[in-house]
Amino acid sequence: MPHNHDDHHHDNELDPMAARVRALETILTQKGLVDPLAIDAIVETYETKVGPRNGAKVVAKAWVDPEYADWLKRDATEAIASLSYTGRQGEHMQAVFNTPDTHNLVVCTLCSCYPWSVLGLPPVWYKSPPYRSKAVIDPRGVLGEFDLILPATTNIRVWDSTAELRYLVVPMRPAGTEGLSEGQLADLVTRDSMIGTGLALAPGAA
Amino acid sequence: MSLRELITHSRGIPGHSDTPVFAEPWQAEAFAMVIALHDRGLFSWDEWANSLSAELKRPDALDDASDYYHCWLAALESIITTKNIAGRGDIDDLAAAWQRAAHATPHGQPIKLENDPDRS
Numbered sequence: 564m565p566h567n568h569d570d571h572h573h574d575n576e577l578d579p580m581a582a583r584v585r586a587l588e589t590i591l592t593q594k595g596l597v598d599p600l601a602i603d604a605i606v607e608t609y610e611t612k613v614g615p616r617n618g619a620k621v622v623a624k625a626w627v628d629p630e631y632a633d634w635l636k637r638d639a640t641e642a643i644a645s646l647s648y649t650g651r652q653g654e655h656m657q658a659v660f661n662t663p664d665t666h667n668l669v670v671c672t673l674c675s676c677y678p679w680s681v682l683g684l685p686p687v688w689y690k691s692p693p694y695r696s697k698a699v700i701d702p703r704g705v706l707g708e709f710d711l712i713l714p715a716t717t718n719i720r721v722w723d724s725t726a727e728l729r730y731l732v733v734p735m736r737p738a739g740t741e742g743l744s745e746g747q748l749a750d751l752v753t754r755d756s757m758i759g760t761g762l763a764l765a766p767g768a769a
Numbered sequence: 770m771s772l773r774e775l776i777t778h779s780r781g782i783p784g785h786s787d788t789p790v791f792a793e794p795w796q797a798e799a800f801a802m803v804i805a806l807h808d809r810g811l812f813s814w815d816e817w818a819n820s821l822s823a824e825l826k827r828p829d830a831l832d833d834a835s836d837y838y839h840c841w842l843a844a845l846e847s848i849i850t851t852k853n854i855a856g857r858g859d860i861d862d863l864a865a866a867w868q869r870a871a872h873a874t875p876h877g878q879p880i881k882l883e884n885d886p887d888r889s
Contacts, residue, residue, distance in 0.1 A: 575880050577871040579864070581795040583842060586863035587802060589882065590855045597805045605801035610790050651804060654814065674822040675837070684790050684800075688775040691834035692825075697772070708773045726818035760776075 609684055617648045618681035618731055619752035622763075623745045625658075626736045636660065639731065643681060650680040650729070659722060660733045661759075666717050667732045668706070668759035670698035671724040678729035682754060689758065699723065709760045732756065734763040770833035796838040803845055812848055820844040 577585065591597040621643055625632040634642040639658040643649075650656070656678060659667040671677065672695050677685040688694050697705050702719040706712070713719065722730040734756040740748060743766065751768075755761030770778070791797040807814060824830075824840035824847070850857050870885035882888070 575871040575874045575876055575878075577868050577880065578795075579868075580839065580842065581793070582864040582867040582871070583846070583860065584795040584798045584802075585867040585882075586860050587842075587845065587849065587855075588798060589863055589867075590849075590859065591802065591806070594854065596809060596811065596854070597802055601805050602798060602801040605804050606791075606797040609800065610797065651808070674818050674825050676818060686779045687834050687837070688772060688779060690825075690837045691772065691775055692830055692832050693772040694775075705772070709776055726813075726815040 609679075613679060614683035615681075615752075615754035615757065616749070617646075617683075618678070618754070618757045619749040620745075621646060621648070621658075621681055621731065622733050622752045622757065623749035625733055626740075626748055627745050632660075632733075635733070643731075648680045650678070654678075654726065655728050656681070656731060657722075657728060658731045658733050659720070661735045663735070664716075664718060666706075666713055666719050666759065667730070668698060668702050668719055668721050669724060669730045669732060670695060670721060672696070672699060673723075673725065676724035676726055676729060678724075678731050681731055682757060686754070706760065709755065711761060732759040734761075737763050737765050740766050775833060791838075793838075796841075799838055799842045799845060803841070806845075806848075811852070811854075817844070817848070820848050823847070 588597065588599065588602070592599060621635070624646070625635050631642065634645075635658045639656040640650075642658075643656050654676075659669075661667055671689075675685055675690045677689065694705065699721050702721050703713070706719070724730055734752065736748070737751060740751070743751075747766075751764040751766065753761050753764060756763045791800065803817060806812065807817060812820075821841060821844040824844045825837075827840075830836060830840065846857070846860060849855055849860075866882060866885045866888065867880070869887055870882050871880045873886050874880045874884045
């Protein structure tokens with residue numbers, strides 16, 4: 564984990580936020596509610612192990628395996644758990660599939676609910692008030708900010724995540740990818756394409 | 770920062786869109802404490818989402834979400850005080866003690882609460 568750049572001080576300094584976190588950790592440890600080693604393990608998991616590559620593997624599998632795609636459509640929680648990606652918050656997952664007619668976009672207007680098990684922690688823009696407030700009101704405008712211009716005939720469906728239900732967008736498989744392996748396909752699946760603010764990459768662009 | 774600037778920023782890091790998950794170590798620790806407390810059943814995730822939402826909805830919330838983990842920490846403190854695990858005053862006092870301890874610790878050595886000169 565990175566350390567504070569405090570080498571211009573002779574003394575150590577803790578900024579107020581760091582001090583408050585230490586205070587809470589002290590209290591909670593003394594009360595036996597948290598274990599500092601468990602805290603370190605959680606940080607390591609989210610910094611290095613959980614991320615959008617998980618989701619990309621789910622999407623690539625759905626592209627090559629119609630039975631898996633069908634399962635993912637019917638019961639995303641189980642289909643995703645079968646690849647060992649399970650949520651910690653007991654949340655349910657729903658996979659929403661893009662089609663030529665419908666593009667799906669995910670937001671959490673309440674706070675920042677996000678499918679951690681398959682995408683890791685959300686990017687900063689996902690947590691920002693402009694995204695959270697505009698995605699529902701003006702999805703096409705928001706997609707424009709991402710330089711994603713969809714045909715006027717494409718419907719945009721916005722999914723508002725909750726603590727209990729999180730969404731994974733399954734982007735459309737790009738053209739010209741017939742010969743690619745599942746692993747090569749996964750490389751085309753970007754984080755943004757699984758939130759709906761992007762598309763899967765064309766072959767050669769990955 | 771506008772939404773577009775936030776997007777550009779998240780794309781501007783070499784090696785793709787993988788910006789660091791946490792900007793500072795305290796954010797990672799605050800994040801993990803919530804996960805750990807939830808794992809212990811201290812609160813439901815729904816309860817947590819509501820507590821976090823209340824902080825994020827404050828009118829002075831920043832558009833660039835750079836205060837996100839400040840809100841996260843405030844939401845955690847709010848749950849801890851509401852559930853009478855600790856009082857606001859206890860947290861304030863202990864935070865001040867940690868800052869004094871840090872100041873009294875020579876650079877390069879681990880900061881320990883025992884180093885607080887005012888420790889009684």
